[in-house]
Amino acid sequence: xxxxxxxxxxxxxxxxxxxxxxxxxxxxxxxxxxxxxxxxxxxxxxxxxxxxxxxxxxxxxxxxxxxxxxxxxxxxxxxxxxxxxxxxxxxxxxxxxxxxxxxxxxxxxxxxxxxxxxxxxxxxxxxxxxxxxxxxxxxxxxxxxxxxxxxxxxxxxxxxxxxxxxxxxxxxxxxxxxxxxxxxxxxxxxxxxxxxxxxxxxxxxxxxxxxxxxxxxxxxxxxxxxxxxxxxxxxxxxxxxxxxxxxxxxxxxxxxxxxxxxxxxxxxxxxxxxxxxxxxxxxxxxxxxxxxxxxxxxxxxxxxxxxxxxxxxxxxxxxxxxxxxxxxxxxxxxxxxxxxxxxxxxxxxxxxxxxxxxxxxxxxxxxxxxxxxxxxxxxxxxxxxxxxxxxxxxxxxxxxxxxxxxxxxxxxxxxxxxxxxxxxxxxxxxxxxxxxxxxxxxxxxxxxxxxxxxxxxxx
Ligand SMILES: CC(=O)SCCNC(=O)CCNC(=O)[C@H](O)C(C)(C)COP(=O)(O)OP(=O)(O)OC[C@H]1O[C@@H](n2cnc3c(N)ncnc32)[C@H](O)[C@@H]1OP(=O)(O)O
Numbered sequence: 001x002x003x004x005x006x007x008x009x010x011x012x013x014x015x016x017x018x019x020x021x022x023x024x025x026x027x028x029x030x031x032x033x034x035x036x037x038x039x040x041x042x043x044x045x046x047x048x049x050x051x052x053x054x055x056x057x058x059x060x061x062x063x064x065x066x067x068x069x070x071x072x073x074x075x076x077x078x079x080x081x082x083x084x085x086x087x088x089x090x091x092x093x094x095x096x097x098x099x100x101x102x103x104x105x106x107x108x109x110x111x112x113x114x115x116x117x118x119x120x121x122x123x124x125x126x127x128x129x130x131x132x133x134x135x136x137x138x139x140x141x142x143x144x145x146x147x148x149x150x151x152x153x154x155x156x157x158x159x160x161x162x163x164x165x166x167x168x169x170x171x172x173x174x175x176x177x178x179x180x181x182x183x184x185x186x187x188x189x190x191x192x193x194x195x196x197x198x199x200x201x202x203x204x205x206x207x208x209x210x211x212x213x214x215x216x217x218x219x220x221x222x223x224x225x226x227x228x229x230x231x232x233x234x235x236x237x238x239x240x241x242x243x244x245x246x247x248x249x250x251x252x253x254x255x256x257x258x259x260x261x262x263x264x265x266x267x268x269x270x271x272x273x274x275x276x277x278x279x280x281x282x283x284x285x286x287x288x289x290x291x292x293x294x295x296x297x298x299x300x301x302x303x304x305x306x307x308x309x310x311x312x313x314x315x316x317x318x319x320x321x322x323x324x325x326x327x328x329x330x331x332x333x334x335x336x337x338x339x340x341x342x343x344x345x346x347x348x349x350x351x352x353x354x355x356x357x358x359x360x361x362x363x364x365x366x367x368x369x370x371x372x373x374x375x376x377x378x379x380x381x382x383x384x385x386x387x388x389x390x391x392x393x394x395x396x397x398x399x400x401x402x403x404x405x406x407x408x409x410x411x412x413x414x415x416x417x418x419x420x421x422x423x424x425x426x427x428x429x430x431x432x433x434x435x436x437x438x439x440x441x442x443x444x445x446x447x448x449x450x451x452x453x454x455x456x457x458x459x
Contacts, residue, residue, distance in 0.1 A: 027102070027103065028072050028073065028102035028103055028104045029070075030068070030070030030071060030072045030104060031070060031071040031072075031074060031077055032069075032070060032071075033059075033061040033064065033065055033069065033070075033071055033079075034057060034059060034061065036071065036074075036077045036078055036079055037057065037059065037061070037079040037080075037081065038055060038056075038057045038078075038079070038080055038081070039055070039056055039057070039059065039081045039082075039083060039182065040053035040054065040055050040080065040081070040082045040083070041053050041054040041055075041056075041083050041085040041250070041251070041252060042054075042082050042083070042084065042085065042132075043084065043085050043086050043132060043220075044132055045129045045132060048082055048129065053082065053085075054085075054251060054252040056251050059182040059183065060181070060182060060183070060184070060185055061116075061182070063181075064112050064113075064115060064116050064181075065107060065112050066107065066112075070107075071107045071109070072102070072104040072105055072106060072107050073099055073100060073101055073102060073104065073105060073106030073107060074096045074098070074099050074106075074107070075096065075097045075098035075099075076095075076096050076097030076098065077094070077095070077096040078094075078095045078096070079092060079093070079094050079095075079109070079113075080092065080093050080095075081113075082128065083178075083179070084128065084131050084132060084135065085222070085223075085250070085252075086131075086132065086135055086136050086138055086139065086220055086222070087131055087135035087136075087138040087139075087175070088120065088138075088172070088175035088176055088179075088223075089120050089121070089122050089128070089131060089135070089175065090117050090120055090121055090122065090128075090178070091121065091122045091123075091125060091128035092113055092121070094109055094110075116178050116181060116182075117178050118174065118177070118178070119174070120174070120175050120178060136220050137217075137220060137221070139209065139220065139221045139222065139223050140220070140221040142164075142168060142171065142172050142207075143162050143164070143207060143209060143221065145164070145165055145168045146162035146163055146164045146165065146168070146207065147162065147163045148160050148161070148162055149161045149162065149163050149206065149265060149269070150265050150268070152261070153213075156212060156213055156214070157210050157211060157212055157213060158210075158211045158213060159208070159209070159210055159211075159224070159258075159261070160208075160209045160211055161206055161207070161208055161209075161261075161262065161265050162206065162207045162209055163204060163205075163206050164204075164205045164206070164207060169204075169205035172205075172207075172223075173205060176223075176226065176248075179248065179250070180246065180248060183248060183251065184246065184248060184284070185284060186282065186284075187246070202230050202231045202232055203228060203229075203230055203231075204228065204229045204230075204231070205226060205227075205228050206226060206227050206228075206229065206262075206265075207223060207225075207226045208223070208224045208225040208226060208227075208249070208258060208261075208262060209221055209222065209223060209224065210222045210224050223250070224249060224250060224253045224258055225247070225248050225249035225250055225253065225258060225259075225262065226247075226248060227244060227245075227246060227247040227248070227262055227266070228244075228245045228246045229242055229243065229244055229245065229266065229269070230242070230243045230245050231243075231275075234276035234277075237276070239274065239275060239276035240273060240274075240275050240276065241275060241276050241277055241278075241279065242266070242269065242270045242273070242275045242277075242278045242279070242345075243278075243279045243280070243281055244266055244278070244279070244280045244281065245281045246281075247259070247262060247263075247287065249262070259287070259290055260290060260293075260294060263290060263291055263294050264294065266278065267294075267344065267345065270345040271344070271345060275345055276341075276345070277341055277345050277346070277347040278345045278346070278347065279347050279350075280350075288353075289448070289451065289452065289455075291350070292350075292353055292354055292357060292452055293452055293455045293456055295344070295346055295350060295351075295354045296354050296357050296358055296361070296452060296456050297456055298344055298346075299340060299344070299346075299354055299358055300358065300361070300456070302339075302340065302343065302344075304336055304339045304340075305332075305336055305339075305340070305358065308332050308333050308336045309358060309359055309362045310362075311333075312330065312332070312359050313359065313362060313363060313368055313371070316359075316363070316368070316371040316374045316375055316378070317368065317370075317371050317374075319371075319374055321374070321378045322374050322377040322378050322381065329378050329381060329382055330355070330356065330359065330378050330379070330382060331352075331355075332351070332352070332355045337351050337352075356379060356445075356449055357449050357452040357453060357456075359375065360372075360375060360449050360450075360453055361452075361453050361456060361457055363375055364453060364457070365457060376446060379442070379445060379446060379449070380442045380446075383438075383441055383442045383445050384438055384442065387438055387441060388438075
């Protein structure tokens with residue numbers, strides 16, 4: 001629905017002339033959609049009218065408003081979008097003071113919003129308001145065909161994770177896709193990365209549901225979040241591998257422990273299904289942090305790792321790792337990596353992420369403060385080598401020391417050249433990168449490790 005606000009020209013002609021001059025004199029630089037669009041999650045008419053719904057604006061509109069993502073030809077533009085959090089249909093209103101072509105054309109807003117919301121838009125405000133009561137049990141109906149995977153009790157509610165059949169999942173998925181596009185960085189229609197192939201049985205959709213214990217008509221089941229998992233095969237043993245493709249906890253429910261609950265459930269799915277491993281497709285920074293905290297906590301209680309950590313700390317105490325010209329450094333023994341995969345389904349590259357944090361945690365908690373500096377040097381060297389990959393690569397073989405759980409004395413591993421043997425992810429490789437940028441990336445990694453330690457141990 002588009003509404004042009006009443007002009008106040010007759011009330012203050014001078015002000016109006018000044019505004020008009022100002023607007024026509026300047027080049028139309030376009031508006032950032034983030035500055036003029038607000039989305040409200042609502043479940044009642046009162047929330048909608050009173051502006052009391054959950055409100056968010058810093059959203060990702062890339063790919064929605066043309067190639068450079070800006071909106072042209074408007075002054076005082078305000079787009080309000082209300083999403084019914086019970087049925088995931090939406091209604092919008094567009095308000096502006098002025099609309100005119102100032103050299104860059106006029107963005108046609110309605111088709112853009114239709115690209116975003118697909119068939120989930122309700123055209124009429126009264127219909128939308130009616131949907132609060134009409135569709136109040138939409139979620140309850142949808143999940144009736146699903147299977148409860150796990151549940152826990154909170155005050156007055158059951159929190160359930162429900163696995164959906166792929167067809168029923170499809171109906172709901174189409175309704176929640178607009179939220180994914182807006183809230184998950186890097187997921188856009190353009191990239192085509194959000195689609196689930198409903199004919200591919202490898203896909204599973206799981207819903208995180210809040211169910212009132214009192215299931216009377218006035219109490220609705222609510223969708224708190226969801227995740228999709230893809231199952232494929234590990235060659236040559238034919239075991240399944242699980243990939244978490246997408247996870248979203250809806251904004252009103254974030255930072256309440258649900259993400260953590262879901263990640264534990266996914267780990268359990270992988271273990272119960274005897275999967276080879278569990279991976280996550282391009283995790284966001286926040287998700288990666290959460291995942292590493294969870295994995296580090298599990299690994300800290302995993303006996304086979306203790307000897308390997310102690311051996312690494314011993315090398316750090318002797319200053320043997322930072323002096324090494326060859327890389328990689330601070331690698332765990334491969335048998336420990338394999339044990340962790342078999343026990344927790346943590347894949348190798350995730351294990352290496354956890355390993356640095358595990359060593360740091362043990363350094364800190366067992367009074368090895370004097371070699372923390374040594375540890376920081378080793379991490380800095382590792383990040384630097386990752387960035388400047390090719391310069392430290394050689395075509396020959398490299399022999400490096402690693403801690404061993406097999407023998408008390410040192411073992412060695414030989415790497416054939418061409419790579420730095422380093423499987424750490426998360427740092428961009430750029431050959432022309434400057435020293436300042438390298439320092440920033442090193443600091444960032446050290447901060448990540450310290451933050452994990454703080455969350456896990458409060459150190
Ligand atoms: C493969 C992909 O899908 S990549 C994209 C990932 N998804 C997104 O980016 C979508 C938007 N974000 C989200 O959906 C969510 O924020 C998620 C999934 C990343 C995390 O879910 P949340 O429910 O917020 O996680 P959870 O609450 O368990 O933990 C988040 C933080 O809250 C903290 N926390 C956990 N429980 C509580 C609590 N009771 N009170 C306060 N804080 C808590 C955690 O320690 C954690 O803090 P940290 O981030 O500083 O370490």
